[in-house]
Amino acid sequence: MNPVVLSLAFSAAILASLLVKFWLATRQMRHVAAHRGAVPAAFAGTVSLEAHQKAADYTLAKLRLGIVNEAFGNAVLICWTLLGGLAWLNQLLLGWVAPHWGAMAYQLLLIGAFALIGSLLELPFDVYATFKLEQRFGFNKTTAALFVADRVKSTLLGIVIGGPLLALVLWIMQAAGALWWLWAWGALSVFQLLAMVIYPTLIAPLFNKFEPLADDALVARVQSLMQRCGFRAKGFFVMDGSRRSAHANAYFTGFGAGKRVVFFDTLLQRLNGDEVEAVLAHELGHFAHRHIAKRVVLMLAFSLAGFALLGWLAAQASFYLGLGVVPNTQVSNDALALLLFMMGLPPFMYFVSPIFASVSRRDEYQADAYARRHASAADLVRALLKLYEDNAATLTPDPLYVRFYYSHPPASSRIAALGTSDMPLAGAAA
Numbered sequence: 001m002n003p004v005v006l007s008l009a010f011s012a013a014i015l016a017s018l019l020v021k022f023w024l025a026t027r028q029m030r031h032v033a034a035h036r037g038a039v040p041a042a043f044a045g046t047v048s049l050e051a052h053q054k055a056a057d058y059t060l061a062k063l064r065l066g067i068v069n070e071a072f073g074n075a076v077l078i079c080w081t082l083l084g085g086l087a088w089l090n091q092l093l094l095g096w097v098a099p100h101w102g103a104m105a106y107q108l109l110l111i112g113a114f115a116l117i118g119s120l121l122e123l124p125f126d127v128y129a130t131f132k133l134e135q136r137f138g139f140n141k142t143t144a145a146l147f148v149a150d151r152v153k154s155t156l157l158g159i160v161i162g163g164p165l166l167a168l169v170l171w172i173m174q175a176a177g178a179l180w181w182l183w184a185w186g187a188l189s190v191f192q193l194l195a196m197v198i199y200p201t202l203i204a205p206l207f208n209k210f211e212p213l214a215d216d217a218l219v220a221r222v223q224s225l226m227q228r229c230g231f232r233a234k235g236f237f238v239m240d241g242s243r244r245s246a247h248a249n250a251y252f253t254g255f256g257a258g259k260r261v262v263f264f265d266t267l268l269q270r271l272n273g274d275e276v277e278a279v280l281a282h283e284l285g286h287f288a289h290r291h292i293a294k295r296v297v298l299m300l301a302f303s304l305a306g307f308a309l310l311g312w313l314a315a316q317a318s319f320y321l322g323l324g325v326v327p328n329t330q331v332s333n334d335a336l337a338l339l340l341f342m343m344g345l346p347p348f349m350y351f352v353s354p355i356f357a358s359v360s361r362r363d364e365y366q367a368d369a370y371a372r373r374h375a376s377a378a379d380l381v382r383a384l385l386k387l388y389e390d391n392a393a394t395l396t397p398d399p400l401y402v403r404f405y406y407s408h409p410p411a412s413s414r415i416a417a418l419g420t421s422d423m424p425l426a427g428a429a430a
């Protein structure tokens with residue numbers, strides 16, 4: 001492989017992905033703006049003009065911020081790689097750290113410094129999104145103190161959990177021979193599966209409070225729904241999602257027979273018992289169709305392919321040179337390889353992402369169909385309308401934008417699919 005060819009392919013991928021991103025965002029903005037004036041006919045009786053226009057304005061504001069953020073992110077990416085930013089940071093730490101504390105400390109600090117600089121550069125966008133954009137539309141409930149506390153906790157968690165994990169991967173890269181990538185993949189896969197088990201009980205409570213659902217009538221309903229569907233629940237919890245945001249949600253955690261059901265307090269405030277049951281039936285549909293398990297398998301397969309590719313690239317001098325770094329001669333290049341791979345892949349992967357979005361949308365339709373069989377379609381439609389409205393999701397997205405990005409089908413498509421049942425839809429969609 002010629003380093004110049006890699007540089008050119010990388011630049012071309014960045015340029016092409018940026019052009020497609022801007023083109024799609026422009027399409028979406030035009031489409032939403034063009035339909036801002038009137039509520040679509042199918043929603044005329046159920047969605048107010050005010051809510052419709054708020055959704056349009058929120059969508060447009062997010063798209064504008066997204067465009068600026070993309071442009072900035074890619075400029076930073078080029079600075080790190082082709083313009084020599086990582087090479088500079090590498091030389092700095094190579095001179096300071098490697099001689100005194102050894103190769104492992106140098107590699108950990110290189111990746112740590114990279115992550116720290118990256119998150120500081122993104123910080124203004126996070127602050128703006130939370131305290132300006134979300135605030136303007138009435139969604140933000142995060143205080144400055146909570147924002148800072150969240151940051152500190154995430155950083156500490158990153159060091160406590162990510163540090164040793166990274167050290168393990170770097171050690172495997174150096175000690176496990178030519179097939180290191182297979183061992184590293186195995187270790188990371190075990191960690192990811194473990195994280196799925198410990199996250200709900202150990203990590204999530206660091207950020208939110210979970211209390212047992214106190215509404216006995218609702219507990220009884222939800223329990224009987226789960227019995228009908230052949231599931232057992234270990235517990236029902238309410239999470240104080242309202243601490244940070246007005247957006248509402250519900251989810252399941254846990255494996256096997258005992259599942260924990262977690263409701264955002266914002267969801268319970270907004271939906272009545274029938275609607276909560278319908279939303280839960282949708283979530284059960286994801287379990288019944290094994291969507292989560294299938295996604296985990298897909299993710300593991302993709303990461304195996306990624307590790308195999310990295311295993312090959314890390315041994316080529318042109319991989320480093322092509323992305324702007326002269327490989328070290330005295331000290332291991334493993335940390336550099338990890339960083340360059342992490343930065344080099346996304347512009348290429350962007351063009352694969354519509355496949356994942358389309359799989360995800362198909363899963364949503366399946367879960368909706370399951371909810372229609374085990375609860376009421378009319379209740380789910382009412383719940384969806386409330387949730388789309390509360391999240392200010394636009395009812396009139398650009399179809400191509402949807403195909404490329406949407407993990408959930410737009411409200412109109414979901415309601416149309418639900419409406420094909422013989423159940424009456426009280427005033428919702430035609």
Ligand SMILES: [Zn+2]
Pocket residue numbers: 282283286364367
């Ligand atoms: Zn879903």
